[in-house]
Amino acid sequence: MPGIRVEYQEELEALEASALGGLDLVTSQLVRTLEAVEHQDIELAQIVVADDDRIDGRYLEVHQALITLLATQSPVATDLRLISALLHVLKNIERMGDQCVNICKVIPMSGHTPPADQEMVKLILTMGAHAKALIAQAKRAFCERNVEMARDLVDRDDVIDELNRDCFRLALAIGDDADQREWAMTMMLTARAIERIGDNSVDIGEQVAFVVTGLFREFEDASHPDAHA
Amino acid sequence: MEGRKLRDMFGSESKPGTEAEEGRNTMSQAGPVTETSSQPQGAAASARRAKTLEAKEVNLYYGDFHAVENVNMTIEPNKVTALIGSSGCGKTTFLRSLNRMHELTPGASVKGSIQLDGEDVYGAGVDPVAVRRLVGMVFQQPNPFPTMSIYDNVAAGLDFNAGKIRKADKDAIVERSLRGAHLWDEVKDRLGRPGSGLSGGQQQRLCIARATAVSPEVLLMDEPCSALDPVATLAIEDLIGELKKEYTIAIVTHNMQQAARASDNTAFFNLDESGKPGHLVEIGPTQEIFTKPKKKETEDYVSGRFG
Numbered sequence: 001m002p003g004i005r006v007e008y009q010e011e012l013e014a015l016e017a018s019a020l021g022g023l024d025l026v027t028s029q030l031v032r033t034l035e036a037v038e039h040q041d042i043e044l045a046q047i048v049v050a051d052d053d054r055i056d057g058r059y060l061e062v063h064q065a066l067i068t069l070l071a072t073q074s075p076v077a078t079d080l081r082l083i084s085a086l087l088h089v090l091k092n093i094e095r096m097g098d099q100c101v102n103i104c105k106v107i108p109m110s111g112h113t114p115p116a117d118q119e120m121v122k123l124i125l126t127m128g129a130h131a132k133a134l135i136a137q138a139k140r141a142f143c144e145r146n147v148e149m150a151r152d153l154v155d156r157d158d159v160i161d162e163l164n165r166d167c168f169r170l171a172l173a174i175g176d177d178a179d180q181r182e183w184a185m186t187m188m189l190t191a192r193a194i195e196r197i198g199d200n201s202v203d204i205g206e207q208v209a210f211v212v213t214g215l216f217r218e219f220e221d222a223s224h225p226d227a228h229a
Numbered sequence: 230m231e232g233r234k235l236r237d238m239f240g241s242e243s244k245p246g247t248e249a250e251e252g253r254n255t256m257s258q259a260g261p262v263t264e265t266s267s268q269p270q271g272a273a274a275s276a277r278r279a280k281t282l283e284a285k286e287v288n289l290y291y292g293d294f295h296a297v298e299n300v301n302m303t304i305e306p307n308k309v310t311a312l313i314g315s316s317g318c319g320k321t322t323f324l325r326s327l328n329r330m331h332e333l334t335p336g337a338s339v340k341g342s343i344q345l346d347g348e349d350v351y352g353a354g355v356d357p358v359a360v361r362r363l364v365g366m367v368f369q370q371p372n373p374f375p376t377m378s379i380y381d382n383v384a385a386g387l388d389f390n391a392g393k394i395r396k397a398d399k400d401a402i403v404e405r406s407l408r409g410a411h412l413w414d415e416v417k418d419r420l421g422r423p424g425s426g427l428s429g430g431q432q433q434r435l436c437i438a439r440a441t442a443v444s445p446e447v448l449l450m451d452e453p454c455s456a457l458d459p460v461a462t463l464a465i466e467d468l469i470g471e472l473k474k475e476y477t478i479a480i481v482t483h484n485m486q487q488a489a490r491a492s493d494n495t496a497f498f499n500l501d502e503s504g505k506p507g508h509l510v511e512i513g514p515t516q517e518i519f520t521k522p523k524k525k526e527t528e529d530y531v532s533g534r535f536g
Binding site for chain 1: 379485487489510519520521522527531532534
């Protein structure tokens with residue numbers, strides 16, 4: 001007798017779409033953030049900061065609706081795992097939005113014509129492009145309940161981590177000029193924020209594995225990097 | 230421990246020596262009477278290991294109708310096992326086969342074996358009445374004997390089972406059973422009043438006291454809360470949590486949240502279509518059944534995707 005609790009099922013599906021739609025909001029924020037970094041566009045950076053309210057609003061709205069479903073529908077099994085995962089993913093999305101804000105907030109610090117090192121800017125933009133791809137892959141893995149695709153996020157995130165280390169090396173070697181060192185410092189914060197966006201994408205992948213398998217394990221444990229889950 | 234000897238009801242499987250040492254009941258021993266002084270006051274006082282019920286290839290019939298097909302499952306000691314499934318899936322029929330009540334229906338028959346710690350309750354020569362004392366039943370509708378006093382309701386099983394008992398022993402058992410059922414404080418001043426004067430929740434606890442008075446090993450409960458309000462329901466669920474320290478418990482429930490709250494293991498029964506026999510789909514730890522069941526059929530049922 002399928003056909004029972006149709007409204008509840010439809011509502012849960014709509015909430016999943018709405019939560020994962022938050023990843024699209026993050027993607028558009030990230031694209032604008034990278035553009036602001038590339039062109040030192042302070043106005044665009046301010047728009048990104050203001051627009052974060054949309055992501056926060058989505059977070060609060062979907063969170064509340066999921067809690068209501070928990071309270072009224074007593075979801076169990078796959079539904080329960082999905083709701084738990086979505087609550088996690090919402091938090092990841094909110095954090096990724098905040099990282100875009102963090103990046104945009106340091107852009108004005110280096111002024112309209114910073115002593116930019118083009119190699120470093122290029123590195124950061126490459127990191128950003130990888131992070132954007134990671135977000136898209138995390139979303140697709142979740143939609144398709146594809147654990148393999150979710151696990152692959154770890155390898156792709158390793159690329160971002162390596163670029164982050166390259167960035168650090170460039171910053172160390174930037175020279176003695178005080179202004180340029182300050183600029184390099186803001187770029188390090190930027191690289192760090194992008195690196196965190198990658199980590200949050202991997203966290204979403206872990207939730208995909210939880211929804212499918214019922215087991216919640218970190219794909220990689222930062223404090224025990226050799227012990228693969 | 231000198232009860233009425235029913236040992237000859239059993240084959241060679243009974244192990245009288247060890248069981249006597251542990252002070253355990255068997256179907257070969259009758260009265261709880263002489264144990265009473267050493268029994269704790271109330272179910273919570275101490276834990277003891279109750280017996281395991283094991284169903285092996287159990288098939289149940291009403292005349293020609295094959296009601297339950299090939300059930301293999303273990304009802305673990307000192308745990309609550311919930312039996313869930315939609316109406317007609319055979320869970321209540323299966324429950325009633327566990328203490329030989331199924332055969333009370335005219336034309337009903339049983340194939341396979343049900344063992345209580347290795348002793349076949351359907352073994353040749355086993356007295357069904359002795360089985361029902363060791364494997365007690367609490368029903369959907371509280372059914373105290375309406376004309377009997379509260380005291381006599383609890384003591385009723387003792388009179389049937391153990392012959393003549395000294396009044397002081399009987400008093401002790403009645404008090405212990407009512408305390409164990411969380412009812413003593415509410416009724417101790419009116420033990421002589423009729424059981425039918427109690428509220429529904431109290432009546433159900435009276436029935437639980439009656440079932441435990443004869444010191445069973447296993448308590449079977451057939452939707453014990455379906456006629457009760459939510460508060461009385463939660464009181465019974467709490468009580469079930471206490472009782473499992475002393476007894477092995479199997480409970481049939483239609484309330485999925487009750488199974489989730491009150492049981493350790495959950496068994497899901499289903500039937501492919503009306504007229505087909507019910508069967509056990511899956512049994513496992515309750516937490517697993519409600520978070521990651523193995524079978525999609527179970528998932529659909531616990532998620533409410535079936536009626």
